Amino acid sequence: MHTLGTLVSVPALEQPDLLSEPARELLTRLDLLGKVGVVEIDPAISDTAATQEAFGLSADTLANCVVVGGKREGEERIAAVVVLASTRADINSTVKRLLDVRKASFLPMDQAVGLTGMEYGGITPIGLPAEWPIYIDSRVAEADVVIVGSGVRRSKVLVEGAVLAALPGVQVIEGLAKPIEQ
Numbered sequence: 001m002h003t004l005g006t007l008v009s010v011p012a013l014e015q016p017d018l019l020s021e022p023a024r025e026l027l028t029r030l031d032l033l034g035k036v037g038v039v040e041i042d043p044a045i046s047d048t049a050a051t052q053e054a055f056g057l058s059a060d061t062l063a064n065c066v067v068v069g070g071k072r073e074g075e076e077r078i079a080a081v082v083v084l085a086s087t088r089a090d091i092n093s094t095v096k097r098l099l100d101v102r103k104a105s106f107l108p109m110d111q112a113v114g115l116t117g118m119e120y121g122g123i124t125p126i127g128l129p130a131e132w133p134i135y136i137d138s139r140v141a142e143a144d145v146v147i148v149g150s151g152v153r154r155s156k157v158l159v160e161g162a163v164l165a166a167l168p169g170v171q172v173i174e175g176l177a178k179p180i181e182q
Contacts (some may be wrong), residue, residue: 002159003108004145004158007156011035012036012157015170016033018121018150018154018155020127022118022128024060026126036157036158036159037158039158040154041156042154048147049085051147051156052071055123055145061147062082062146062148063085063143064082065082065125065148066081066089067081068095068105069101069105070084070099070104071103072099072102072104074130077099078107078115079134080123080134081135082135082140083137086179087137087139087178089176090175105174115129119155122150122154122155124149124157126151126159126164128169133169134167134171135170135176136164137173137177138173138176141164141167143160144160146159
């Protein structure tokens with residue numbers, strides 16, 4: 001299906017058990033199981049840096065999905081943010097402005113896991129609650145193929161950036177992330 005570094009995926013249609021329930025449900029509903037690749041990995045190397053090292057990947061091929069939130073007039077506003085591992089999400093400016101909150105921050109692990117139905121360290125933009133906006137940095141949307149979580153720590157999804165950008169609730173944002181200074 002897709003190959004990046006030493007990762008070779010199979011269509012998610014062949015191994016839907018490697019996806020979280022919310023991710024599997026959305027991909028099935030949108031008839032995208034055949035357009036998304038999945039690969040089983042050791043959960044111990046699920047974190048981005050460990051995955052990058054273990055499979056000889058460029059940071060430009062790995063995407064991170066984080067859940068952020070803030071409050072406005074007592075109302076909690078939550079969104080997902082997807083950026084390449086070679087960049088850092090601009091939470092304090094761009095995301096804060098998009099959410100229209102005074103302060104945006106990462107959701108605590110227990111809350112993120114509980115609200116998404118996914119495992120921490122494997123949260124994916126695929127299958128998040130429908131009411132949440134999903135902000136994807138334009139670099140992710142333009143990528144030929146990126147690796148992102150599958151909703152569980154024991155696998156990764158390989159997917160075209162354009163497929164992620166076309167998911168329900170996605171807004172592609174120019175400048176959502178800034179390059180990490182080396």
